[in-house]
Amino acid sequence: MRPGDAARGAAEVLQSLISHRVEGVSAVRRTEDGWCVEAEVLELARVPDTTSLLATYEVKLDEQGELLEYLRTRRYRRGAADE
Structure with missing residues (x-):
């Protein structure tokens, strides 16, 4: 599995579980067990x-x-900048 595949797969499964729209993926990391993906919802x-x-x-x-x-x-407001 490539990073792009992991990102797409994570976004799809997350959206189906939480019933909210995934806006994008902000990080993809390889781990010992597979992949860790950060998604913005x-x-x-x-x-x-x-x-x-x-x-x-x-x-x-x-x-x-x-x-x-x-x-x-x-969890954050869209207009809020990172601290």
């Missing part, structure tokens, strides 16, 4: 868009791309 759309709530999820996949676990690691 739109959890609550608001107007204006800069006040929408997003979250970062960490998704761990095995060598074959099967889900091992996922965890929300951060």
